[in-house]
Amino acid sequence: MMNQLQDVPTSVAFERISRLQGELQSGGMDGMLISQNIDLYYFTGSMQTGYAFVPAHGEPVFYVKRSVERAKQETGVTVKELGAFRQFRETLARDYPELFGSGQPLRIAADLDVLPAQTYLKLAELLAGPDGNVKLLDGSASIRKLRMIKSEMEVERIQAAAKAVDEALTESLNDLHEGMSELSWIARIEYELRIRGHIGLMRMRGYNQEIATGMLIAGAAAAMPSYFDGPAGGLGLGAASPQSVSRSLIRRNEPILLDIGCCIDGYIIDQTRTAVIGELPEKLAFAYQTSEAILREAEKRMIPGTVCSALYTHSLEQALSAGLSAHFMGYGADQAKFLGHGIGLEIDEWPVLAKGFDMPLQPGMVIAVEPKFTFPGQGVVGIENSYLITDESPRPLTRTKEELIKLP
Amino acid sequence: MMNQLQDVPTSVAFERISRLQGELQSGGMDGMLISQNIDLYYFTGSMQTGYAFVPAHGEPVFYVKRSVERAKQETGVTVKELGAFRQFRETLARDYPELFGSGQPLRIAADLDVLPAQTYLKLAELLAGPDGNVKLLDGSASIRKLRMIKSEMEVERIQAAAKAVDEALTESLNDLHEGMSELSWIARIEYELRIRGHIGLMRMRGYNQEIATGMLIAGAAAAMPSYFDGPAGGLGLGAASPQSVSRSLIRRNEPILLDIGCCIDGYIIDQTRTAVIGELPEKLAFAYQTSEAILREAEKRMIPGTVCSALYTHSLEQALSAGLSAHFMGYGADQAKFLGHGIGLEIDEWPVLAKGFDMPLQPGMVIAVEPKFTFPGQGVVGIENSYLITDESPRPLTRTKEELIKLP
Structure with a gap:
């Protein structure tokens, strides 16, 4: 034995x-x-x-x-x-x-x-x-x-997962091209994640929720609403898997949402970047900038004592000021009502940055913050970083460079 | 939209x-x-x-x-x-x-x-x-x-999944070599499954059970007992994922269990083949032959009216006659007490070929039959086919050629 x-x-x-x-x-x-x-x-x-x-x-x-x-x-x-x-x-x-x-x-x-x-x-x-x-x-x-309060060992494991996602993304971005299907594109990244120790799926506590590695979704297919308890849905592979990647082809000048994670040695990272082959339509580019601005503002407020729901409320106000409130965290009736969520052994841990979640932030919490904007028929843009709450400013655990990834 | x-x-x-x-x-x-x-x-x-x-x-x-x-x-x-x-x-x-x-x-x-x-x-x-x-x-x-009784449309979807697994296995077998880790090997096959439409994981109804694509496990690592509700466990990637593939390297003259499936358009296939680089030890080769013999005997009996538990009992008797009862469906205290299980939208559907499951077989049931033998420190051998119960003999849905796969 x-x-x-x-x-x-x-x-x-x-x-x-x-x-x-x-x-x-x-x-x-x-x-x-x-x-x-x-x-x-x-x-x-x-x-x-x-x-x-x-x-x-x-x-x-x-x-x-x-x-x-x-x-x-x-x-x-x-x-x-x-x-x-x-x-x-x-x-x-x-x-x-x-x-x-x-x-x-x-x-x-x-x-x-x-x-x-x-x-x-x-x-x-x-x-x-x-x-x-x-x-x-x-x-x-x-x-x-x-489970909400992580030890240093747990944070190290989340960082190891963040490193794997960063490497897998960097390794695969060279292969992303116009006309590639969302499915082929996720298969490529999942290979890179798997060889780095991803267990093949991410654990979710929520009933009926499932996720292998995330959503690499583009254009109109990305903007499809779904049952999935997150801001982005995705067309999926049919009614029997109605979220995340589809067989749709990735086209020029549409946003490609790279919302991925992995689970290594039990711990999960969750991050999002937005890419485009060519140029984003002006409104979507503005929405992407707004998602970055919301993240910057959240970073300033993510200190011990800040109430979780207040972070969500403030992000709603920013989306409203930008004239984008109908597109924030999903569109219309299918909007998700949160800005971020705890991560750790599961991807849907506490705390939740949501209305009604009135707990104050505490050192040791690890939170994925994911401002996103959905445009039906056009796509989803946004950004997501994960942070450790400390006594001072939040420590970013996500490693991937922050920018709108532009491919020729 | x-x-x-x-x-x-x-x-x-x-x-x-x-x-x-x-x-x-x-x-x-x-x-x-x-x-x-x-x-x-x-x-x-x-x-x-x-x-x-x-x-x-x-x-x-x-x-x-x-x-x-x-x-x-x-x-x-x-x-x-x-x-x-x-x-x-x-x-x-x-x-x-x-x-x-x-x-x-x-x-x-x-x-x-x-x-x-x-x-x-x-x-x-x-x-x-x-x-x-x-x-x-x-x-x-x-x-x-x-849900136990499948329609022709459901059977066709299971067959489509069986075709994808067969293709993925054929495509990847060329890459299997001595010194490769179980993890690298499953990453390779999962890529092939994913581009063919696998949704990234297989659904299980059982509490706490999870499976991405199966178990490609070899030698001593394969023979590790696990919580997983099946005959083979696997060392896994650590205590936070204590089943299926590990980082162990695949060696010569040890059994490589290829227990894989996928979920396409909602439906699952589950199949097992055994491979070896070189030659199996004599006792394990005999156990593999016994697993084939048990499958042949089950095929003869899988007709409407046969009681599910009787199929399990008979397989136990065959294992006993072969002097292998301690190794059948796991080893010692960790033996699984069944021979097969229904498949469909989930991998753990009814019926179960197990003691106490006294339902007679009916046309339309789809059952994965998986006689396997575990040898601690040495590995797991076995075979698994999925069948549709018909009015006459069972229709095999698995496409992959049946044989001990020998690689030089």
């Missing part, structure tokens, strides 16, 4: 667990069951299938269904076999007699924003027991809050 | 909806709320974000959050704006007064095997109303049963 190194040092896993325990204690929870692969990886260092139980006080146990052997190599948290699911309450009562063996009412949190309802219902019934004294409650906000 | 062709003809969508209504009626359900992108696509032809409501009797409505405009282009089912989620019960009462306006107890099904618990809880509370007379129940088995 090969040795699998621990990817998250045991001390880091236990520090994260300790912070989770703080959240549980202040929320009046007796413990948390963690089920999602990404959450499991964050708190234990292993994403083998199973449930990690973190009591509000005391030692956690990772109950693994498969692979127990591999989980033991990957995590310093105690690993036990999950065994028969219908016995899980008895298993917990054996390991945590002061909780599950006590008969007292318990409040157990779980990552209910991702756990499927069918499993939730089985688990809730099973844990409730004959007296119905154990309640399974939503604790996903605690997890999202903790 | 560009025109997006309907991908699922309106008549096909309504025929599927009508079969779902038959299921609802026989299950004593008053209607079904469909929420998952793939289920929405199957029944409406559109996977825009929202809920499709299918009453047990009468006309369905697709309530769309985003993009309404695009949904209208993609489906012949009536599209309405979802509007404010907290008003959804009133919206349903307006459109279905004989159901939600009547005050009578209702049983509403939903795809609870995939709907996140957090959304389920909100939806269940919202629909229940002040009297609590509306119950939200799990109807996912009905959907899985219906």
Whole structure:
């Protein structure tokens, strides 16, 4: 058997667990069951299938269904076999007699924003027991809050992903030419990303959301609205994949949106540049400049204490002043209502720079800011950088040169 | 605005909806709320974000959050704006007064095997109303049963995906050489798959499961156990992606498992071949022959009426007779307990050739059969073909030549 190194040092896993325990204690929870692969990886260092139980006080146990052997190599948290699911309450009562063996009412949190309802219902019934004294409650906000603040190691991984995207883009830009399909163009970049360690897809927490590497979309096809929870949609490859790249050909004098990312060693980068073969129409060139201006203004305000929603509101005002509010972050009824989003292990992390998201910025947050403008029939222009919030001005993690990329 | 062709003809969508209504009626359900992108696509032809409501009797409505405009282009089912989620019960009462306006107890099904618990809880509370007379129940088995039987159009799409995989494999095999990393090798094939229309990932229904294109894994790295719900695991790219390809180098005289697929126009193919640069060790060559023998025997039995679990049981007996039962479908505690699985829009469809899955085979099912043997420290060998169950013998959909691929 090969040795699998621990990817998250045991001390880091236990520090994260300790912070989770703080959240549980202040929320009046007796413990948390963690089920999602990404959450499991964050708190234990292993994403083998199973449930990690973190009591509000005391030692956690990772109950693994498969692979127990591999989980033991990957995590310093105690690993036990999950065994028969219908016995899980008895298993917990054996390991945590002061909780599950006590008969007292318990409040157990779980990552209910991702756990499927069918499993939730089985688990809730099973844990409730004959007296119905154990309640399974939503604790996903605690997890999202903790994961929002990145450690230096996490920032380094995001930077490594940013380096890979920059290299892949530089390597492939030479091949971009008029008449090339969006599909051929993304295949080229995805090859460069993959050989640099991209796992082949990016994780999204949102239900029904999926993304392999991003959107390399151009002209009218780029401006198609879509279900995708972002400012740009894309025609896609048919109704069964109605977003991102299509078989449309890239033409002269239309914007080419290069909104790409990758996931390396678990961590994601997300960035956007705009390119054109020839010249952008005047209005679109102005919109591109406005997206840069919005980014500059956001950079000034992205300091600890600034409220997330205020960044979005201010960007809306800038778009309005520029006479472009109908085109900002999508067009008309299909406008996305945000300016940026947290990134990390998933591409849709907290915080969100959106109306109603009234949390103040804190050092350690990593946020992709992506002002974009959509022109139906013509295309999408914009820019996206990712930043680490620090005590002073935000540290840019994106490496790619900022400019409208003009090809002859 | 560009025109997006309907991908699922309106008549096909309504025929599927009508079969779902038959299921609802026989299950004593008053209607079904469909929420998952793939289920929405199957029944409406559109996977825009929202809920499709299918009453047990009468006309369905697709309530769309985003993009309404695009949904209208993609489906012949009536599209309405979802509007404010907290008003959804009133919206349903307006459109279905004989159901939600009547005050009578209702049983509403939903795809609870995939709907996140957090959304389920909100939806269940919202629909229940002040009297609590509306119950939200799990109807996912009905959907899985219906989707299990493929139409000729669906089979053609699976065949198109099979053709793309065959071409991509043929095109890339020339580049496979000793000392190449698994990662470089999959990047090469993924490029070929992508330019042929692969959407970049394959959909899986199972919680926490993910797959971009499959596993091109070799030697000891291939034999690493993993959480992935399949017979082969793979070392992967670290604990944050602990399955499939790794950075390990492919060496002489070790098995190279080529377990790949793609998703084109929504439909998936899944196939496996085994290759070797040089010669396989004798025991592994024998195991490969045994996997072919198991497949031959399964082909004889894959006729309507054969019980799915019996196919698995018989394959276990063959593995036992060959003295290879400890290596069959994984090794030791990490063995997968199945021989094959349905494929279609998702890679983990029904039926499953597994213990306890006692459904008889029916014409129209499409099943990937994948006998494999794992040898820790040495590798994984096996073969996988996909078949359409017909009234007579199964029709192979996989095109790639069957043989142990030997490279000099």
